[in-house]
Amino acid sequence: MKIITDLQEMYKHSICLKKTHKISFIPTMGALHNGHLSLIEKAYYNNKNSKIIVSIFANPSQFTNFEDFAKYPDTIDSDIKKLKEFEISKNIQIDCVFIPEKNNDFYSNKKYPQLQKFNINKSEIILPQFFSESEGKTRKGHFEGVFQVLFRLFYIISPDYSVFGQKDFQQTLLVQYLQKQYFPHLEIIIADICREKSGLAMSSRNKRLSAENKNKAKILYQALQTKKIETIRTILESEKLIEKIHYIEIRNTTTFELMDKKVMNEVSVILLSVQFAGIHLIDNILI
Ligand code: AMP
Numbered sequence: 001m002k003i004i005t006d007l008q009e010m011y012k013h014s015i016c017l018k019k020t021h022k023i024s025f026i027p028t029m030g031a032l033h034n035g036h037l038s039l040i041e042k043a044y045y046n047n048k049n050s051k052i053i054v055s056i057f058a059n060p061s062q063f064t065n066f067e068d069f070a071k072y073p074d075t076i077d078s079d080i081k082k083l084k085e086f087e088i089s090k091n092i093q094i095d096c097v098f099i100p101e102k103n104n105d106f107y108s109n110k111k112y113p114q115l116q117k118f119n120i121n122k123s124e125i126i127l128p129q130f131f132s133e134s135e136g137k138t139r140k141g142h143f144e145g146v147f148q149v150l151f152r153l154f155y156i157i158s159p160d161y162s163v164f165g166q167k168d169f170q171q172t173l174l175v176q177y178l179q180k181q182y183f184p185h186l187e188i189i190i191a192d193i194c195r196e197k198s199g200l201a202m203s204s205r206n207k208r209l210s211a212e213n214k215n216k217a218k219i220l221y222q223a224l225q226t227k228k229i230e231t232i233r234t235i236l237e238s239e240k241l242i243e244k245i246h247y248i249e250i251r252n253t254t255t256f257e258l259m260d261k262k263v264m265n266e267v268s269v270i271l272l273s274v275q276f277a278g279i280h281l282i283d284n285i286l287i
Contacts (some may be wrong), residue, residue, distance in 0.1 A: 001083060002096040007105070007112050010098050011156045014053070017095065018158060022050040025159035027150065030056040031073035031204030032082050035194035039163040040083075042191045044092045046161055051095040053157055054083065057106065061122055062145030068280070073207045074102075098157070107152070118155035122148050128177065130256040135170050135282065138246040138273055143174050150175065154183050163189045167201050169269055169284045173256055193283075195221065201283045213277045216241055224270060224285040236274065246273040253286070 004010045017023055024043035028036050036054075043052055056079055063069035076099065087094055100106045109116040122144045130136075131143040154162070164172050172190050179186050194202045196214075199221035206214055216239065223235035232248050250259045253267050271284040 001094045022160040024050040024161040029058040032079045033202045035202035055098040059149040064139040167193045241277045244275040248272045
């Protein structure tokens with residue numbers, strides 16, 4: 001497993017790989033957990049001969065405030081160790097892990113003049129209205145930031161496949177939107193949500209919860225499993241650690257239209273987003 005930190009080097013390496021292999025790409029923001037590893041495994045079983053590239057980059061442009069960005073767990077050494085252990089235990093080879101340096105170089109046209117064409121300004125990104133709803137409403141500018149970083153990463157790495165988790169449901173729609181607009185040959189693969197034994201959806205943000213609070217956070221999934229908006233709300237309101245319920249919504253899985261709570265069919269998803277003990281947590285369940 002090579003470690004690449006320079007964007008230009010990553011670009012050259014991908015061009016080289018593409019001559020002989022397909023590329024499977026798994027973007028992450030680090031603080032890796034089994035959910036992330038499940039995406040790598042999914043990539044491998046989707047195409048065993050493809051070269052697997054994992055990126056670790058906490059993209060500043062997708063955070064709504066600096067405080068949240070500054071608090072985002074940074075565990076790069078243990079992330080690399082986890083990836084190496086994963087390779088051995090699963091007998092799956094990761095070709096390289098791309099870890100851009102932690103400064104503004106990633107988007108710098110000055111540092112990477114040849115890669116300027118693979119940059120898009122956040123202010124130029126106009127997304128369909130529904131990306132300003134749900135997570136896009138709670139975290140203004142978040143999806144434009146995700147679009148910006150994936151636009152650059154997809155051009156630089158030029159993957160054939162890229163795997164994303166259903167955990168970030170609205171993000172999967174954003175990725176599919178980006179793919180349709182700019183990357184018609186890229187195949188997007190969506191992986192199931194990995195959960196702790198308690199049912200809590202794995203998340204890098206869980207690292208900021210005490211063991212006791214992490215256990216209490218299982219209430220999110222317990223509530224979701226009732227699949228009834230009013231019941232979910234009642235359950236969540238009973239938990240003192242939930243400081244704010246940002247939203248509990250039923251939406252169409254394709255169009256993301258809000259659905260009447262009485263209309264439950266197989267193409268809908270219940271999404272929730274809360275502030276739990278100072279941490280932003282999201283989860284969802286398909287109906
Ligand atoms: P992140 O590092 O949080 O940006 O996540 C990187 C990728 O891992 C995204 O595609 C996420 O949807 C996915 N992911 C995060 N948590 C989970 C989980 N619990 N199960 C499956 N995939 C996940």
